Amino acid sequence: MTVKIKERKEKERKVPIEVFPDPKTAVILTLQHSGAKNTPLVSVGDKVSIGQKIGNSDKKVNAPIHSPISGEVKQISNANSLCYEDVCTLPADFGEAIIIENDGKKRKDKSLVSISESELESISNDILIGRIREAGIIGMGGAGFPTHIKLSPPSAYPIKFLVVNACESEVFDTSDERLLIEKTTNILKGVKVMRKILGSPEVIIAVKENKFEAVERVKEVFSGEQIRIEARSFSYAQGDASLLQKALFGWEVPAGKRSYTMGVVVHNVATINAVANAIFKGEPLISRVTTFTGDIDEPKNLLVKIGTPIGSIFDHYKINQGDIRKVVSGGAMMGNTITSLGAPVTKKTSSIIVYYKSNYKLGKKKTACIRCSKCISACPLNLHPVLIYEALEKEDLKSAKRLNSEDCFGCRICSYVCPSGIPLAHTILSGNL
Numbered sequence: 001m002t003v004k005i006k007e008r009k010e011k012e013r014k015v016p017i018e019v020f021p022d023p024k025t026a027v028i029l030t031l032q033h034s035g036a037k038n039t040p041l042v043s044v045g046d047k048v049s050i051g052q053k054i055g056n057s058d059k060k061v062n063a064p065i066h067s068p069i070s071g072e073v074k075q076i077s078n079a080n081s082l083c084y085e086d087v088c089t090l091p092a093d094f095g096e097a098i099i100i101e102n103d104g105k106k107r108k109d110k111s112l113v114s115i116s117e118s119e120l121e122s123i124s125n126d127i128l129i130g131r132i133r134e135a136g137i138i139g140m141g142g143a144g145f146p147t148h149i150k151l152s153p154p155s156a157y158p159i160k161f162l163v164v165n166a167c168e169s170e171v172f173d174t175s176d177e178r179l180l181i182e183k184t185t186n187i188l189k190g191v192k193v194m195r196k197i198l199g200s201p202e203v204i205i206a207v208k209e210n211k212f213e214a215v216e217r218v219k220e221v222f223s224g225e226q227i228r229i230e231a232r233s234f235s236y237a238q239g240d241a242s243l244l245q246k247a248l249f250g251w252e253v254p255a256g257k258r259s260y261t262m263g264v265v266v267h268n269v270a271t272i273n274a275v276a277n278a279i280f281k282g283e284p285l286i287s288r289v290t291t292f293t294g295d296i297d298e299p300k301n302l303l304v305k306i307g308t309p310i311g312s313i314f315d316h317y318k319i320n321q322g323d324i325r326k327v328v329s330g331g332a333m334m335g336n337t338i339t340s341l342g343a344p345v346t347k348k349t350s351s352i353i354v355y356y357k358s359n360y361k362l363g364k365k366k367t368a369c370i371r372c373s374k375c376i377s378a379c380p381l382n383l384h385p386v387l388i389y390e391a392l393e394k395e396d397l398k399s400a401k402r403l404n405s406e407d408c409f410g411c412r413i414c415s416y417v418c419p420s421g422i423p424l425a426h427t428i429l430s431g432n433l
């Protein structure tokens with residue numbers, strides 16, 4: 001059963017990207033990606049410049065962090081107290097927060113070298129991959145896996161397809177859609193960088209057909225580039241990289257395997273845009289587009305500096321904070337509820353969704369399982385959420401594993417359809433930690 005998650009983005013998708021002012025104080029988390037935590041490279045009292053690397057790790061699976069503003073480091077402290085909890089209140093680790101006060105001088109760090117488009121073919125892949133790593137680029141669609149790792153598959157697995165994931169299936173998010181409309185040429189440049197690195201695979205752009213303006217723009221700019229455009233009615237779950245492959249190619253990525261074993265690499269549109277910025281403009285990942293929406297009257301697509309406290313966005317637009325029930329960062333289905341408006345925008349903040357008390361409907365009250373099997377027929381991975389849940393409730397991890405609990409990618413469709421309000425996704429994801 002394919003569950004339709006109703007999108008709510010008619011207003012949002014029409015709003016052009018607006019540049020949000022630099023924050024007075026930036027809060028940069030040392031762990032914004034999947035992988036090893038960064039160690040701060042700065043100390044309290046240090047002066048920093050825009051784009052200066054301020055955190056790094058010698059571990060392979062890592063992406064460094066950079067200062068989005070010029071100013072002085074005021075504090076370095078544990079981030080977890082001020083930031084997020086998962087929608088399902090999972091324990092999470094965000095490392096440390098490096099707090100920088102803006103001096104307004106807009107001093108720029110120029111460590112990251114840029115090239116012109118005509119130089120691309122003559123630059124080695126190792127240099128390109130090294131610059132993508134140095135720029136701190138990660139999967140900006142939500143997974144947060146460092147991009148330079150995804151661009152370095154083992155040589156035993158030649159890459160046949162580079163899939164540009166422009167499905168953006170979260171309920172409210174339109175940040176990728178606006179990038180496709182407004183930064184199409186830049187995205188094409190990023191595709192060319194990735195195509196070179198991956199050995200000239202076929203490029204496919206997967207985009208939802210209801211993004212009319214974006215589809216037209218992509219057709220216009222990408223025509224003649226030997227790039228296949230797949231504009232289809234992808235479902236919510238097909239925004240996931242492995243389910244997207246099933247939709248495009250008909251195959252399933254085996255459990256525990258990565259996409260490259262099937263000869264496929266999937267990258268999100270915002271990530272590709274960031275790659276173009278790094279290679280051709282020498283810009284590390286210090287800003288991103290986020291959709292600011294929900295119950296507020298005028299939704300926005302904001303180009304905002306990473307590290308901007310979410311509360312400062314409310315202040316800037318004079319939004320009433322008294323009626324706030326909760327604020328979710330990074331998608332209504334798979335995002336995180338922030339526990340304080342001091343929590344910052346991160347590399348993964350695709351959207352900021354505001355829910356007002358006056359509009360808020362309480363979730364279903366938890367009752368006993370009625371054996372309806374809706375969760376089973378709805379799970380896009382054909383898992384048995386109810387059985388995994390029951391195993392985990394008995395702390396029977398072996399049985400949960402046998403039921404492939406570790407394949408769960410947290411789409412939360414099972415919890416969404418359950419008439420008994422059972423926290424299936426929360427329990428399964430907690431069990432996988």
Ligand code: SF4
Nearest residue numbers: 379408410411412414
């Ligand atoms: S959250 Fe996990 S178990 Fe539930 S529907 Fe999604 S993939 Fe299946």
Ligand code: SF4
Nearest residue numbers: 369370372373375418
């Ligand atoms: S959807 Fe809920 S009530 Fe139905 S079988 Fe699954 S857990 Fe039980």
